[in-house]
Amino acid sequence: MSSKPMRKRMLRNVNAKIAAIPMIITTLVVFVGGTIWSVVYAFTGSKLLPKLKFVGFDQFDRLWSNSRWMVSIENLMWYGIFALVFTIAVGFLLAVLLDQKIRFEDTFRTILLYPFALSFIVTGLVWQWLLNPELGIQAVVRGMGWTSFTFDPLYTPELVLVGLLMAGLWQGTGFVMCIMLAGLRGIDEDIWKASRVDGISKWKTYLFVVIPMMRPVFITTLVIVAAGIIKLYDLVVAMTSGGPGNSSQVPAMYVYDYMFQAQNLGQGLAASTMMLLSVLIVLIPWAYLEFGGKKRG
Amino acid sequence: MADATANLSGPRGPKPRKALSRRNIILYGILALVSLYYILPLWVMVMTSLKGMPEIRMGNIFAPPVEITFEPWVKAWSSACTGLNCDGLSRGFWNSIQILIPSVILSIAIASVNGYALINWKFKGSEVFFTILIFGSFIPYQIMLYPIVILLREMGIYGTLWGLVLVHSVFGMPILTLLFRNYFSSVPEELFKAARVDGAGFWGIYFRIMLPMSLPIFVVAVILQVTGIWNDFLFGVVFTKPDLYPMTVQLNNIVNSVQGVKEYNVNMAATMLTGLVPLIIYFASGKLFVRGIAAGAVKG
Incomplete structure (x- = not known):
C-alpha cells in the first residue's frame, strides 16, 4: 500500500476538519473523556484531590446509606413526577386554548412564556418573597379576614416541594406550551375538516386523533423536561438552600457540596455517576425509539 | 360554472x-x-x-x-453587601457582561462553522461527533464539572473569566450546532455547488454565501446564548472566584445572606435588575425567541 492515497484522503476536506477541531475536542475530551474520568474516580477513595486508589463500590454503599442522599432522591422523584405531569398537561391545555383562533394570541403567549426567559435564581427569589409567611400571600389572605389561613410551604418540611413546584411550574410551563403549540400547528387542517364532516366533537378529536398524532412531540418534550428536572439545582439554592433542615435537598446539591465543599471527591463523583445513570434510563429508551426503529425500517 | x-x-x-x-x-x-x-x-x-x-x-x-x-434600586445597584464587598450588584453586572460578550461570539463562531461543515463538508466520522455532541447536551453537567476544573487548572485559567467563557462555549455548542446545522440544511445545495464550480473554498463559501444568507438564524443564536449565559448559576459558582462572580451568583448571595435585617425592597430591586437583561431581550425579540426554543425542541 502506498501512502499517497492515504495522505490524499487525510488532506481531503482539510479545512472542514480544522474547523471541526473544537467540536472534536469538546466531544472526545470533555463529554466522553470527562464522563469516563468521573465514573472511574467514583470507584476511588479520593478525598481532597483525585487519587487512583480503588475501593470498589464503597462510595456507592456509603451514598445509598446516607440519609441526605435518600431524601434527595425521594424529593427529586416526587418533584419530577409532579413537574412532568403538570407541565405537560397544563402546557398542552394552554396550547389547545391558544389554538382556538383567538384574538390577542401573541399577547397571551408573550405573558405565558416570559418566566422562561428568567433565571431559576430570579424565579426562586420572587417566589420566596411571595411565599414569605409574615408578608407574602399568607399575610394578604389573613389580612382579608381569614385569620386562620395557613400556607407556609417554604418553612414546612412536608410542603416544601409544593413551594418549589409552584415556582418551577410558573417558570417552565410556557416553554412546554410553546412546543405543544408548534406541534398543534403542524397538524394538517384536513384532519379537522374530516372530523367535522364525520360529526366528531372537538374534544374527542383532540383526545383520539390529535394527541396520538402528536406522540413524537410529547415524547421529545418529556425527554427535554425530564433531563432538565434531573439537573434541578439553582431553583432550590435560591428558594430554600435545601431547607428547612434537609427537607428540600436534591442530588445536584449533594454532588456540589461533596465535591467542592466537604472535600470528599469520591463521594461527589459517585453521586454524579448516579445522576448520569438516571439520565441514561430516560435517554436510552428514547434514543432507541427515535433512532433505532428508523435504521431498521 | x-x-x-x-x-x-x-x-x-x-x-x-x-x-x-x-x-x-x-x-x-x-x-x-x-x-x-x-x-x-x-x-x-x-x-x-x-x-x-x-x-x-x-x-x-x-x-x-x-x-x-427609587432608593432600593440605587442601593441594590451600588451599595448592597455580599460578604465584605459592599459595592452592590454593579460588580456582578459588569462581570456578567465581560463573560457574556466573548462567550456569545466564541460559541456562535464555533457552532456556525460546525453546522456548515456538518452539512456541506461531511467527513468520515463527522456524524458520529455530532451524535455524541447532542447526547452530551443531555448528560448532567455535574458529571463533567470536576474534569473541567482539572482541565482549566492545567491550562492556567481556572477561576478566571476566560475559563468560564470557555466552559460556556463548550456547553453552548450542542444546541447551537443543531440550530445551524438544521438551518444550513435548508439552503439549496445548488448554491453551494455553483460556488464550488466557481472555485470558492471552505472559508470562501462560508463568509461570502452562508453567512450573509443566514443572518436571522444568527440573531436567534444570539438570543439563545445571551439569555442562557446570563441566567447561568452553576458554572459561575464552580468556575469563578467571589470577585468575579456573575450577576446571578451575586444576587443569590445578596438576597440569601443570613446577616443583617432583611431589606425586601432592595432584594426585589436586585432581583429585578438581574432579570432585566433577559426580559428586555425577550420582549424585544418576540417571535425570534420562540423560534430559538422551538429549534431546541425539534429533533435534528
Missing part, C-alpha cells in the same frame, strides 16, 4: 359567531386567569422594589406603592 355559483344563493362563509358566546367567555376567562397568575410575580417584584421598608411591613404585597421611592 355560472349556474353552479348561482344555485348557491344562500348565506355563504362560516357561520358568524357571537362575540359573547358561552364558549368565548369560558375561553377568554380561563386565559385571563392564567395570565394573571403569570403576571402577578412580576407585578409584586416591581411594586415591592418601589416601596420603602415601613410600607412593606405595614401593607399588602400586591398593593402598589403609596409613595414611590
Whole structure:
C-alpha cells in the first residue's frame, strides 16, 4: 500500500476538519473523556484531590446509606413526577386554548412564556418573597379576614416541594406550551375538516386523533423536561438552600457540596455517576425509539 | 360554472359567531386567569422594589406603592453587601457582561462553522461527533464539572473569566450546532455547488454565501446564548472566584445572606435588575425567541 492515497484522503476536506477541531475536542475530551474520568474516580477513595486508589463500590454503599442522599432522591422523584405531569398537561391545555383562533394570541403567549426567559435564581427569589409567611400571600389572605389561613410551604418540611413546584411550574410551563403549540400547528387542517364532516366533537378529536398524532412531540418534550428536572439545582439554592433542615435537598446539591465543599471527591463523583445513570434510563429508551426503529425500517 | 355559483344563493362563509358566546367567555376567562397568575410575580417584584421598608411591613404585597421611592434600586445597584464587598450588584453586572460578550461570539463562531461543515463538508466520522455532541447536551453537567476544573487548572485559567467563557462555549455548542446545522440544511445545495464550480473554498463559501444568507438564524443564536449565559448559576459558582462572580451568583448571595435585617425592597430591586437583561431581550425579540426554543425542541 502506498501512502499517497492515504495522505490524499487525510488532506481531503482539510479545512472542514480544522474547523471541526473544537467540536472534536469538546466531544472526545470533555463529554466522553470527562464522563469516563468521573465514573472511574467514583470507584476511588479520593478525598481532597483525585487519587487512583480503588475501593470498589464503597462510595456507592456509603451514598445509598446516607440519609441526605435518600431524601434527595425521594424529593427529586416526587418533584419530577409532579413537574412532568403538570407541565405537560397544563402546557398542552394552554396550547389547545391558544389554538382556538383567538384574538390577542401573541399577547397571551408573550405573558405565558416570559418566566422562561428568567433565571431559576430570579424565579426562586420572587417566589420566596411571595411565599414569605409574615408578608407574602399568607399575610394578604389573613389580612382579608381569614385569620386562620395557613400556607407556609417554604418553612414546612412536608410542603416544601409544593413551594418549589409552584415556582418551577410558573417558570417552565410556557416553554412546554410553546412546543405543544408548534406541534398543534403542524397538524394538517384536513384532519379537522374530516372530523367535522364525520360529526366528531372537538374534544374527542383532540383526545383520539390529535394527541396520538402528536406522540413524537410529547415524547421529545418529556425527554427535554425530564433531563432538565434531573439537573434541578439553582431553583432550590435560591428558594430554600435545601431547607428547612434537609427537607428540600436534591442530588445536584449533594454532588456540589461533596465535591467542592466537604472535600470528599469520591463521594461527589459517585453521586454524579448516579445522576448520569438516571439520565441514561430516560435517554436510552428514547434514543432507541427515535433512532433505532428508523435504521431498521 | 355560472349556474353552479348561482344555485348557491344562500348565506355563504362560516357561520358568524357571537362575540359573547358561552364558549368565548369560558375561553377568554380561563386565559385571563392564567395570565394573571403569570403576571402577578412580576407585578409584586416591581411594586415591592418601589416601596420603602415601613410600607412593606405595614401593607399588602400586591398593593402598589403609596409613595414611590427609587432608593432600593440605587442601593441594590451600588451599595448592597455580599460578604465584605459592599459595592452592590454593579460588580456582578459588569462581570456578567465581560463573560457574556466573548462567550456569545466564541460559541456562535464555533457552532456556525460546525453546522456548515456538518452539512456541506461531511467527513468520515463527522456524524458520529455530532451524535455524541447532542447526547452530551443531555448528560448532567455535574458529571463533567470536576474534569473541567482539572482541565482549566492545567491550562492556567481556572477561576478566571476566560475559563468560564470557555466552559460556556463548550456547553453552548450542542444546541447551537443543531440550530445551524438544521438551518444550513435548508439552503439549496445548488448554491453551494455553483460556488464550488466557481472555485470558492471552505472559508470562501462560508463568509461570502452562508453567512450573509443566514443572518436571522444568527440573531436567534444570539438570543439563545445571551439569555442562557446570563441566567447561568452553576458554572459561575464552580468556575469563578467571589470577585468575579456573575450577576446571578451575586444576587443569590445578596438576597440569601443570613446577616443583617432583611431589606425586601432592595432584594426585589436586585432581583429585578438581574432579570432585566433577559426580559428586555425577550420582549424585544418576540417571535425570534420562540423560534430559538422551538429549534431546541425539534429533533435534528
